[in-house]
Amino acid sequence: MNTIVMKFGGTSVANNEKLRNIAEIVTREVKNHKIVVVLSAMAGETNKLQSYLDEFGSKNSIESDLVLTSGEQVTIGLLSAALKNKGIKSIPLLGWQVPIITDESYEKAKILKVDNNRIEKYFKENDVIVLAGFQGININGKITSLGRGGSDTTAVAIASAIDAQRCDIYTDVEGVFTTDPNIEKNAKKISKLSFEEMLEMSSTGAKVLHTRSVELAMKNNLTLQVLSSLTQNTGTLIIDEEDLIEKEIVSGVSYSKNEAKVTISGILDKPGISAKIFGLMAENNINVDMIVQNISQDGIFANITFTINQKDHDLTKTVIENSEKILEYKSLSLDKNVAKISVIGMGMMSQSGVAEKMFKTLAKNAINILAISTSEIKISVLIDEKHTNIAVKSLHEVYNL
Amino acid sequence: MNTIVMKFGGTSVANNEKLRNIAEIVTREVKNHKIVVVLSAMAGETNKLQSYLDEFGSKNSIESDLVLTSGEQVTIGLLSAALKNKGIKSIPLLGWQVPIITDESYEKAKILKVDNNRIEKYFKENDVIVLAGFQGININGKITSLGRGGSDTTAVAIASAIDAQRCDIYTDVEGVFTTDPNIEKNAKKISKLSFEEMLEMSSTGAKVLHTRSVELAMKNNLTLQVLSSLTQNTGTLIIDEEDLIEKEIVSGVSYSKNEAKVTISGILDKPGISAKIFGLMAENNINVDMIVQNISQDGIFANITFTINQKDHDLTKTVIENSEKILEYKSLSLDKNVAKISVIGMGMMSQSGVAEKMFKTLAKNAINILAISTSEIKISVLIDEKHTNIAVKSLHEVYNL
Numbered sequence: 001m002n003t004i005v006m007k008f009g010g011t012s013v014a015n016n017e018k019l020r021n022i023a024e025i026v027t028r029e030v031k032n033h034k035i036v037v038v039l040s041a042m043a044g045e046t047n048k049l050q051s052y053l054d055e056f057g058s059k060n061s062i063e064s065d066l067v068l069t070s071g072e073q074v075t076i077g078l079l080s081a082a083l084k085n086k087g088i089k090s091i092p093l094l095g096w097q098v099p100i101i102t103d104e105s106y107e108k109a110k111i112l113k114v115d116n117n118r119i120e121k122y123f124k125e126n127d128v129i130v131l132a133g134f135q136g137i138n139i140n141g142k143i144t145s146l147g148r149g150g151s152d153t154t155a156v157a158i159a160s161a162i163d164a165q166r167c168d169i170y171t172d173v174e175g176v177f178t179t180d181p182n183i184e185k186n187a188k189k190i191s192k193l194s195f196e197e198m199l200e201m202s203s204t205g206a207k208v209l210h211t212r213s214v215e216l217a218m219k220n221n222l223t224l225q226v227l228s229s230l231t232q233n234t235g236t237l238i239i240d241e242e243d244l245i246e247k248e249i250v251s252g253v254s255y256s257k258n259e260a261k262v263t264i265s266g267i268l269d270k271p272g273i274s275a276k277i278f279g280l281m282a283e284n285n286i287n288v289d290m291i292v293q294n295i296s297q298d299g300i301f302a303n304i305t306f307t308i309n310q311k312d313h314d315l316t317k318t319v320i321e322n323s324e325k326i327l328e329y330k331s332l333s334l335d336k337n338v339a340k341i342s343v344i345g346m347g348m349m350s351q352s353g354v355a356e357k358m359f360k361t362l363a364k365n366a367i368n369i370l371a372i373s374t375s376e377i378k379i380s381v382l383i384d385e386k387h388t389n390i391a392v393k394s395l396h397e398v399y400n401l
Numbered sequence: 402m403n404t405i406v407m408k409f410g411g412t413s414v415a416n417n418e419k420l421r422n423i424a425e426i427v428t429r430e431v432k433n434h435k436i437v438v439v440l441s442a443m444a445g446e447t448n449k450l451q452s453y454l455d456e457f458g459s460k461n462s463i464e465s466d467l468v469l470t471s472g473e474q475v476t477i478g479l480l481s482a483a484l485k486n487k488g489i490k491s492i493p494l495l496g497w498q499v500p501i502i503t504d505e506s507y508e509k510a511k512i513l514k515v516d517n518n519r520i521e522k523y524f525k526e527n528d529v530i531v532l533a534g535f536q537g538i539n540i541n542g543k544i545t546s547l548g549r550g551g552s553d554t555t556a557v558a559i560a561s562a563i564d565a566q567r568c569d570i571y572t573d574v575e576g577v578f579t580t581d582p583n584i585e586k587n588a589k590k591i592s593k594l595s596f597e598e599m600l601e602m603s604s605t606g607a608k609v610l611h612t613r614s615v616e617l618a619m620k621n622n623l624t625l626q627v628l629s630s631l632t633q634n635t636g637t638l639i640i641d642e643e644d645l646i647e648k649e650i651v652s653g654v655s656y657s658k659n660e661a662k663v664t665i666s667g668i669l670d671k672p673g674i675s676a677k678i679f680g681l682m683a684e685n686n687i688n689v690d691m692i693v694q695n696i697s698q699d700g701i702f703a704n705i706t707f708t709i710n711q712k713d714h715d716l717t718k719t720v721i722e723n724s725e726k727i728l729e730y731k732s733l734s735l736d737k738n739v740a741k742i743s744v745i746g747m748g749m750m751s752q753s754g755v756a757e758k759m760f761k762t763l764a765k766n767a768i769n770i771l772a773i774s775t776s777e778i779k780i781s782v783l784i785d786e787k788h789t790n791i792a793v794k795s796l797h798e799v800y801n802l
Binding site: 016049052053055056057058061062063064066067069070071073074076077078080081082084085091092094096097141143 | 453456457459463465475482485
């Protein structure tokens with residue numbers, strides 16, 4: 001069966017007019033394919049429901065996921081109605097009707113299994129299945145949600161389960177860009193990108209795809225395409241590294257302002273102290289990203305700096321302050337006014353001098369580097385948030401993007 | 402198990418403040434009972450969703466019921482969260498999770514079976530089950546809805562299935578009144594009413610309870626109570642006729658402005674002509690209520706007048722006009738400016754003169770009767786709509802209500 005999966009996010013389904021536009025796009029594709037369309041809730045809907053829940057302090061519960069997953073029920077019903085109105089054989093399906101089986105956590109459930117039997121049964125009588133993104137069902141028969149951006153993961157999971165030819169992720173931009181076009185007007189659309197590069201981009205701030213969806217596509221070697229629901233241009237293909245003929249040294253520059261910097265000063269420089277600190281962070285589910293440890297000059301006291309997600313700012317402060325007696329530090333400071341700038345490219349693996357060029361460019365612009373982290377295909381630096389734009393623009397230029 | 406069912410409609414769940422009020426009421430009752438709370442969607446929500454569907458012309462379909470049943474998912478999640486917040490052991494359940502099995506029609510599905518096993522299982526670990534009203538699931542695994550007001554029916558069906566002690570229907574009025582307090586300020590709350598009287602009141606315009614829910618309660622001899630979510634006063638008990646000690650001759654006066662009058666004039670007065678007309682109506686699912694046939698003076702031509710629901714006005718006009726050649730009538734007129742006024746009471750069965758008093762009262766007020774229909778416990782008359790208030794007020798007075 002020649003099948004594709006098409007996913008549309010919240011802004012693409014925000015009202016009936018936009019749903020009609022999706023119906024047009026589906027009508028074009030349905031001539032050559034059977035299609036699973038995966039939809040999010042209308043933009044703003046999930047935030048509204050979240051605010052209701054907040055009033056009752058309901059979080060990560062049967063209740064919160066029940067409420068949060070109601071929005072897709074509306075969009076899939078409406079799109080299927082719009083498609084039928086155009087004479088297309090269509091059927092809407094909720095997560096539990098597939099079923100998409102998840103684990104038992106709420107608001108961040110992981111997909112364990114997608115049953116493709118019913119999908120294939122419905123395709124015998126229909127050309128389009130309109131599937132609710134973001135949701136699944138656990139073994140207790142309770143509705144779960146996959147977390148914000150989870151509809152991308154639904155799309156990739158269903159595409160893998162039915163062995164789809166391609167999974168198209170429609171957004172309001174034309175694809176993945178060399179950097180944020182809002183900052184650098186010369187940013188260009190990337191035509192092909194490896195899974196690894198896309199993963200680094202997603203995790204360093206490019207908000208195009210849910211990180212887990214890219215991981216899942218990579219694992220299943222499923223071709224992803226990011227494209228716009230507003231134009232008919234080709235988007236960005238995300239494919240296996242092996243299939244990339246020309247590997248760019250630097251494919252893109254991304255940034256994230258969601259970081260916070262934590263500095264613990266005057267800590268006793270003895271073995272096991274780092275393990276204690278990062279053990280505390282792990283116990284409290286706080287992800288630590290970059291770490292800089294200053295070796296003490298006197299051999300007694302040291303400073304440790306690391307970065308966390310801004311959402312964990314208050315929790316981190318409380319956790320460390322409550323452990324003051326164990327850690328025996330002199331002072332603690334937290335700073336939200338930082339940004340992480342990353343350059344990403346498969347070609348880095350075989351090319352030297354990429355990091356040097358990055359550091360020189362930042363130095364030339366008088367931007368101080370507060371911390372560094374690297375992977376095989378990525379270099380990230382932490383800088384003062386106010387330098388974000390100039391850093392992005394100068395790096396975009398120096399790597400000829 | 403000492404169990405009660407409590408049902409709250411759309412205006413009672415319209416926002417978080419109102420949901421908190423329900424949580425208070427449930428907290429009072431949970432000391433002595435296990436409780437199933439049945440909720441509607443937030444007031445206005447179903448109308449909003451209906452307007453989206455109308456744009457795509459989706460009606461009585463998998464899609465329309467999927468969209469229309471999304472609202473209760475929000476309210477049950479929020480109320481269960483509010484109850485947990487107060488330390489009450491609560492769990493939310495959707496129709497398909499019970500399951501409430503319905504037939505295969507959409508937007509007017511009938512409940513075939515309510516499985517009480519899961520309810521009883523959940524009561525082992527919870528004191529409150531918050532159940533979505535209005536919805537069920539058919540044998541194809543598709544979500545169905547029971548039609549407007551269907552949450553009353555859900556409440557009665559679940560109460561019957563678990564053999565509840567009582568089913569309390571909370572509304573924004575204090576119970577069933579002798580007539581509409583908006584018209585007659587002396588209208589009084591009725592403390593006890595038979596199922597039969599309540600059925601006649603529901604079907605003649607008192608909008609307190611969904612007719613089907615009363616039928617179902619009567620069939621299962623389940624005590625219903627209509628009461629206010631805004632006060633702590635006792636409401637109206639709706640019970641078996643046998644349990645009514647004092648049977649009022651007239652319990653209440655109701656009215657409906659949803660009627661339309663159809664008059665077919667100059668029709669050949671020959672056998673079978675009525676059967677033809679009302680056969681046509683039945684074929685097109687148009688309910689006919691009152692019928693008046695004038696016997697022709699010349700023995701050749703007759704007039705037939707009958708009433709229908711206003712929503713069927715246009716359809717009726719088309720159907721009759723399209724059958725002009727078969728029916729051979731001279732003229733057709735339809736009139737929406739009519740109202741049906743009914744007096745209802747169990748005591749009528751054993752008391753004469755009730756109708757006479759009604760006709761005299763209307764005559765004294767110069768109100769012309771356009772049609773009459775009666776049952777054992779009800780007399781209805783059709784009048785010009787502009788006389789509604791004076792008819793209701795004068796009848797309410799003459800029967801000492």
